Amino acid sequence: MPITFLLVLHGIFSVFLLGAVTHQFLSVFWPRKPGQSDFVARARGINPGGYVQAIIILYVIEFVLGAILYPTYRVLARPPLQDLQLTYVIGLFEVKENFAAIVLAMLPSYWYFWKRYPDYKTTRAALTAILFATVWYDMIAGHLVNNARGLL
Amino acid sequence: MDKIASRAFPAFAIGFAAYYAPAYSFTGATSAFTWPLFTYFPEINEWRWGLVAGNDTIGPPMWWYGWIASAALVGLVCAIIASLLPERATEKLWASSIWIVPIAAFAFLWNWERVWFGL
DSSP states (O other): OHHHHHHHHHHHHHHHHHHHHHHHHHHHHSOOOTTOOSHHHHHHOSOGGGGHHHHHHHHHHHHHHHHHHHHHIIIIIHHHHHHTTOHHHHHHHHHHHHHHHHHHHHHHHHHHHHHTOTTOHHHHHHHHHHHHHHHHHHHHHHHHHHHHSOOO | OHHHHHHHHHHHHHHHHHHHHHHHHHOOTTOSSOOSSEEEETTTTEEEESOOOOBTTTBOOBOHHHHHHHHHHHHHHHHHHHHTSOHHHHHHHHHHHHHHHHHHHHHHHHHHHGGGGTO
């Protein structure tokens, strides 16, 4: 039961994180132009710097929840995947865990270049793009792995 | 604080990524070098120092936590060294390598992980 609860929580927080990082990514790479007021333009027309702290907090929460759930995956989910020779499913998870760890270590810099050092726009944009790609990949991969063999 | 952070934060991430990618790629049950700081055995809920292989009695090993801990230590050492370097002279280096090195680490890892996908 606690594992189910944590897994659902992991999914809910991933939605919050995806929303925040997608807003920031869109506003950096596809900013709203003056006069645009449709739904998509409003999604792009946010202050990207205002999302930094929320993204960091949500990412850390997601990482901790994932780290707590990981042993259950290792014991309950991965052996059947190995038995069925579904190596690509295992691979999806391996990529997810590795990218997630490296991006975790980038968060202090991500905060610094957004909040303290506005001179380097390319750096800010690159860090946002890496975070965006990682968070989306991790959510999709996690979903696919859970579909193949859940933790229940 | 900001002056140190401008070098220490990127150096931490760079050191972390530069250690983590080969650590994941080259760790095996018989590795000569102990890449993870510790090994966790989820079936028996036990932590052991260094690289320990699993077996039928203690179950599968988890090295992921150990890689993160090792990579964080390497990152900290890099951060300390970087904070001693001149700020102005290395400013652009940190601003570019903070995203180039992790992307290189992703590419390195992906090249290693292709085997899972039969590529």
